[in-house]
Amino acid sequence: MSISTSRTGAVIRKELTEFRRNRLILITASVLPIVFLVSPTAQILSLKASALSTVLERRVETALFLPLLIPVFVPAILSAYAVVGEREQGTLEPVLTTPISRVEFLLGKATAIFVPAVGVAYLMFGVFVAITQFAAASPVATAVLHAPQLPAELVFIPLLAGWAIWVGLAISARATDTRVAQQLSILASLPPIALAALMSFQVISPTFELAAALAVGLLVIDSLACFAVARVFDRERLITGTKPTSGSYRVRGSQ
Amino acid sequence: MSTTSGPSSSPTRSPSPAPPSPAPAGPAAIEASHLTKTFGPRTAVADVSFTVARGEVFGFLGPNGAGKTTTVRILGTLIEPTAGSAVVADIPLSPATGAEIRQHISIMPEAPGLYRRLTVTENLDFFARLYGLRRREQRISQALAAVGLRDRAHDLAGSLSKGLRQRAALARSLLNDPAVMFLDEPTSGLDPVAAHEVHGLITALRDRGVTVFLTTHRLDEAERLCDRVAIMNTRLLTIGRPDELRQRLFSRSLAVITAAPLASPDQVFTGLPAVESWQTTTTDTTATPTAPLTPPANSPVGYLLTVTDPAQAAPAVTRALVAAGADVLSIAESRHTLEDVYLQLVDDTEGRTR
Numbered sequence: 001m002s003i004s005t006s007r008t009g010a011v012i013r014k015e016l017t018e019f020r021r022n023r024l025i026l027i028t029a030s031v032l033p034i035v036f037l038v039s040p041t042a043q044i045l046s047l048k049a050s051a052l053s054t055v056l057e058r059r060v061e062t063a064l065f066l067p068l069l070i071p072v073f074v075p076a077i078l079s080a081y082a083v084v085g086e087r088e089q090g091t092l093e094p095v096l097t098t099p100i101s102r103v104e105f106l107l108g109k110a111t112a113i114f115v116p117a118v119g120v121a122y123l124m125f126g127v128f129v130a131i132t133q134f135a136a137a138s139p140v141a142t143a144v145l146h147a148p149q150l151p152a153e154l155v156f157i158p159l160l161a162g163w164a165i166w167v168g169l170a171i172s173a174r175a176t177d178t179r180v181a182q183q184l185s186i187l188a189s190l191p192p193i194a195l196a197a198l199m200s201f202q203v204i205s206p207t208f209e210l211a212a213a214l215a216v217g218l219l220v221i222d223s224l225a226c227f228a229v230a231r232v233f234d235r236e237r238l239i240t241g242t243k244p245t246s247g248s249y250r251v252r253g254s255q
Numbered sequence: 256m257s258t259t260s261g262p263s264s265s266p267t268r269s270p271s272p273a274p275p276s277p278a279p280a281g282p283a284a285i286e287a288s289h290l291t292k293t294f295g296p297r298t299a300v301a302d303v304s305f306t307v308a309r310g311e312v313f314g315f316l317g318p319n320g321a322g323k324t325t326t327v328r329i330l331g332t333l334i335e336p337t338a339g340s341a342v343v344a345d346i347p348l349s350p351a352t353g354a355e356i357r358q359h360i361s362i363m364p365e366a367p368g369l370y371r372r373l374t375v376t377e378n379l380d381f382f383a384r385l386y387g388l389r390r391r392e393q394r395i396s397q398a399l400a401a402v403g404l405r406d407r408a409h410d411l412a413g414s415l416s417k418g419l420r421q422r423a424a425l426a427r428s429l430l431n432d433p434a435v436m437f438l439d440e441p442t443s444g445l446d447p448v449a450a451h452e453v454h455g456l457i458t459a460l461r462d463r464g465v466t467v468f469l470t471t472h473r474l475d476e477a478e479r480l481c482d483r484v485a486i487m488n489t490r491l492l493t494i495g496r497p498d499e500l501r502q503r504l505f506s507r508s509l510a511v512i513t514a515a516p517l518a519s520p521d522q523v524f525t526g527l528p529a530v531e532s533w534q535t536t537t538t539d540t541t542a543t544p545t546a547p548l549t550p551p552a553n554s555p556v557g558y559l560l561t562v563t564d565p566a567q568a569a570p571a572v573t574r575a576l577v578a579a580g581a582d583v584l585s586i587a588e589s590r591h592t593l594e595d596v597y598l599q600l601v602d603d604t605e606g607r608t609r
Binding site: 017021089097 | 294295325328331333334335354355357358360361362363364366367368369370371372373377381382384385386387424427
């Protein structure tokens with residue numbers, strides 16, 4: 001199956017233009033990242049140089065876990081809207097009358113959400129690390145910089161975003177209401193976050209092997225998800241709102 | 256009512272409609288054969304077959320829920336038929352040929368479906384890219400010029416009136432220079448001026464040789480624009496040229512108005528050449544005669560004569576009326592509209608299913 005980069009690119013371009021022009025999307029999508037920047041930064045800056053090592057360790061764990069929520073919640077809301085939202089505003093049918101394939105459409109949608117979501121997550125994470133290095137007490141800053149969660153965070157941000165986007169798109173392709181899609185999408189994004197939380201707070205021993213296995217697992221899921229979601233993306237169901245029925249559909253001249 | 260009608264007081268409908276006229280000669284743009292679509296237990300389209308010639312404006316009429324949009328969606332490869340087959344733009348309809356067919360056709364759904372936060376040009380550019388068009392700027396400019404929307408090219412789609420949005424959607428449908436255009440209720444919700452503009456655009460498309468498949472509720476629109484029309488109500492009820500359908504379904508008739516009721520209309524009209532039957536009607540010649548009336552004395556009265564040939568019947572009727580001492584106000588051939596045909600057929604099928 002060939003994928004047209006120009007058609008996929010057209011969807012990306014259109015989506016990003018729409019995001020840029022929709023202030024409400026920008027504002028609501030910015031609130032969570034700002035909360036997840038301000039809260040851990042305040043926690044770290046409030047620590048004194050003489051803080052107990054156990055307190056310091058616990059604060060760093062929490063502070064480094066919160067930015068992981070950005071690549072989950074931000075794309076979950078956007079991707080849940082992606083298909084059902086277009087359907088509700090009547091723009092989906094004209095798009096489906098063009099030669100664009102399901103995979104091209106979904107890939108375009110996913111990329112358009114992935115880029116800003118991961119960009120914002122890295123930006124907030126970078127700002128957090130920079131502030132702590134400049135403004136936190138020296139031992140605290142060192143603890144943040146040498147925390148094992150730091151490199152893991154860099155790996156897991158795009159992987160978690162990928163999971164949230166594909167789950168959101170799958171739900172959006174099947175949902176009949178945007179609000180339901182967004183709620184389901186957030187709920188469906190929780191399992192990998194729960195696992196990450198258990199590791200961050202050392203409920204599950206965060207070994208390198210376990211983290212690597214989780215990362216590889218998410219990478220495989222993210223890579224194959226496009227094709228899996230394309231299977232649940234049914235033109236007929238999306239346009240008519242009813243489940244397609246099988247029949248004796250004949251192809252003239254090529255049976 | 257027997258006193259007010261002639262030998263045959265049946266309505267003006269012909270006893271049995273003739274079989275559908277054959278498809279026009281020449282290569283076909285659309286061939287649908289026994290298309291059927293069911294949604295669960297509900298049948299939306301049942302065993303529908305027709306052919307649309309290249310360059311033809313083909314009207315697809317029917318009441319709400321008749322299966323018009325479903326048929327368009329099947330032919331536009333948006334949904335699969337439950338049974339039957341079709342060829343669209345020389346390509347057999349199949350799950351594997353969907354993208355190829357969509358490259359050569361365009362569908363304008365009832366709702367314009369424009370991205371409201373994008374400008375008209377940005378909307379068109381997006382679709383031009385989806386069609387993989389080269390020289391996009393030129394194509395967009397041509398499409399906007401065709402619908403008279405060049406001066407609004409950089410306006411946000413959300414700021415346009417409904418009529419202008421409809422025009423922008425039509426421009427979008429023109430982008431890929433389609434062999435077949437499906438227009439689903441293109442004037443739905445438009446004011447008369449905007450609807451008139453869309454009619455002009457459809458006429459221009461016909462002049463350019465584009466095959467137009469037009470679904471509409473507006474029978475005047477179909478009558479004015481379409482070379483042929485099909486009337487369906489889940490099943491295909493009839494197909495043909497509008498004038499052909501009128502003739503097939505209704506007898507020809509003469510509408511006569513006299514200044515006062517005739518003393519003995521039966522004696523005047525019976526036995527005249529080419530006159531088959533008569534009935535008294537309203538004097539409102541624009542209304543479709545349906546039921547015989549008892550006319551008040553000393554006031555104008557109308558008579559509707561079912562005739563085999565109006566040209567032969569009219570002079571004989573005039574002479575007979577003059578001989579009977581009647582003051583004739585008018586004699587004219589009574590015209591049935593496509594609406595009469597439509598109502599007759601749809602009422603018949605709905606009566607049968609009741």
